[in-house]
Amino acid sequence: MRHRYSILFFPLHVIVDFLSLNVGFVGAYWIKFGDIQPVTRFPYESLWIAFNLVWLVEIIVLKPYIYPRQLFKLDHLLRKLALLVGVHMAVIAVFWIAVKGFYYSREHLLIAYVLFVSLAALFRLGGLLFLREYRTRGYNNRRYAIVGYGKLATTIRSFYDAHPEMGFHFCGYFDDHTDENQSLLTGSYAELQYHIKQNEIDCVYCCMPYVNNDQLRVIVESAESANYQVKLLIDFRGFLAKGTSVEYHDFLPVLNVSSQMLLDFRVNVLKRAFDMAFSMVALGCGAPLLLLMAAITKTTSKGPILYAQERIGRDGKPFTIYKFRSMYTDAEIAGPLLSAGAKDNRITPWGRFMRQTRLDELPQFYNVLKGDMSVVGPRPERQFFIDQIVEIAPEYKNLLKVKPGITSIGQVEFGYAASIDEMVERLRYDLLYPERRSFIYDMWIIMLTVRVMVQGRGK
Numbered sequence: 201m202r203h204r205y206s207i208l209f210f211p212l213h214v215i216v217d218f219l220s221l222n223v224g225f226v227g228a229y230w231i232k233f234g235d236i237q238p239v240t241r242f243p244y245e246s247l248w249i250a251f252n253l254v255w256l257v258e259i260i261v262l263k264p265y266i267y268p269r270q271l272f273k274l275d276h277l278l279r280k281l282a283l284l285v286g287v288h289m290a291v292i293a294v295f296w297i298a299v300k301g302f303y304y305s306r307e308h309l310l311i312a313y314v315l316f317v318s319l320a321a322l323f324r325l326g327g328l329l330f331l332r333e334y335r336t337r338g339y340n341n342r343r344y345a346i347v348g349y350g351k352l353a354t355t356i357r358s359f360y361d362a363h364p365e366m367g368f369h370f371c372g373y374f375d376d377h378t379d380e381n382q383s384l385l386t387g388s389y390a391e392l393q394y395h396i397k398q399n400e401i402d403c404v405y406c407c408m409p410y411v412n413n414d415q416l417r418v419i420v421e422s423a424e425s426a427n428y429q430v431k432l433l434i435d436f437r438g439f440l441a442k443g444t445s446v447e448y449h450d451f452l453p454v455l456n457v458s459s460q461m462l463l464d465f466r467v468n469v470l471k472r473a474f475d476m477a478f479s480m481v482a483l484g485c486g487a488p489l490l491l492l493m494a495a496i497t498k499t500t501s502k503g504p505i506l507y508a509q510e511r512i513g514r515d516g517k518p519f520t521i522y523k524f525r526s527m528y529t530d531a532e533i534a535g536p537l538l539s540a541g542a543k544d545n546r547i548t549p550w551g552r553f554m555r556q557t558r559l560d561e562l563p564q565f566y567n568v569l570k571g572d573m574s575v576v577g578p579r580p581e582r583q584f585f586i587d588q589i590v591e592i593a594p595e596y597k598n599l600l601k602v603k604p605g606i607t608s609i610g611q612v613e614f615g616y617a618a619s620i621d622e623m624v625e626r627l628r629y630d631l632l633y634p635e636r637r638s639f640i641y642d643m644w645i646i647m648l649t650v651r652v653m654v655q656g657r658g659k
Contacts, residue, residue, distance in 0.1 A: 577605025
């Protein structure tokens with residue numbers, strides 16, 4: 201493929217990384233011991249050889265220096281460097297143990313890796329800045345044409361126009377001539393192959409569904425002989441779900457873009473496993489605290505210890521949620537009411553403390569074990585209030601795609617809502633969760649919740 205990768209990029213990258221590795225090794229020896237002559241003698245010559253051999257094997261096996269232009273970014277380069285260095289350190293550690301290298305200096309090894317990573321990162325940064333400037337000035341470009349004129353075609357061109365550092369040069373639109381696109385087209389489908397040869401086009405973007413199967417077949421079959429790439433563009437914006445997957449029916453690929461959020465392995469298994477483990481630890485270790493709270497709740501006001509109420513869970517299914525009772529027993533004798541916070545005289549003195557510290561929510565770990573809830577997720581509401589929220593904010597229905605949780609980002613940042621308007625305001629926070637949910641995000645929300653509990657800032 202013409203100009204797909206710079207012909208000098210691979211050997212230059214290999215040479216510079218090996219230089220950085222060896223400068224780091226020798227430089228670290230000089231910093232540690234004040235001399236570089238002994239580094240070529242036992243025992244350090246074997247470690248030096250191992251350093252280079254391990255890096256060579258990594259290059260051969262992992263092929264780390266092949267970067268598509270769209271991924272030639274600093275964060276991607278540094279992540280790959282970190283991966284390579286991590287593997288290198290692990291193998292060297294195994295080598296150290298195998299040869300019983302107690303005579304090697306750990307400080308030397310640490311300095312060597314710091315120097316190596318610093319030099320390699322600086323080279324990548326400098327090379328990236330140079331290449332971006334070089335391509336911006338019009339050099340080392342890849343020439344591309346777009347087949348099938350429409351909104352998708354103008355979008356991909358706008359993307360490359362906004363990123364000249366990627367080095368893509370536009371060579372025209374190709375489509376059937378109409379009154380609307382006559383002045384915008386470089387040529388028709390019949391003229392495409394001529395323009396590809398004349399302009400040495402490297403890549404042809406075919407925008408579906410403007411290109412039919414017969415036209416696409418001709419473009420693909422001519423690609424090898426004319427030495428260009430073919431890429432299909434399909435506009436999935438607006439309905440491409442996070443859980444989209446590709447299914448294969450024999451040789452036929454089928455793209456699953458169901459509007460229902462597809463729960464992947466991580467959510468189905470790992471999140472559930474974490475929920476169960478966390479809940480069992482919380483209920484087991486917190487048993488004395490739960491018994492103490494139950495006794496205080498019973499003695500400070502009349503009524504049951506626990507408060508049970510129907511809430512709406514994932515997919516709109518109702519379930520019974522359990523909490524330590526924080527209100528007097530006749531709190532909702534006049535019908536469903538939201539709490540007015542600190543000014544609500546329906547809340548018992550002890551209940552007010554539990555709400556401020558979130559301790560009234562602890563029995564919900566039982567709901568987590570049952571599978572009705574998760575540790576982290578949007579707070580479940582009653583159908584009575586959901587109907588009112590949906591009238592103002594229909595997007596609330598997105599929260600019903602995931603399990604409700606004991607704590608949420610809305611609960612941490614906003615707290616209990618005293619009105620429908622406040623529930624809608626809290627919704628702005630909780631709507632972030634379905635799209636961002638991950639183990640790290642859950643841990644962050646749990647830590648924020650613990651801080652609220654310790655500081656007694658719950659409202």
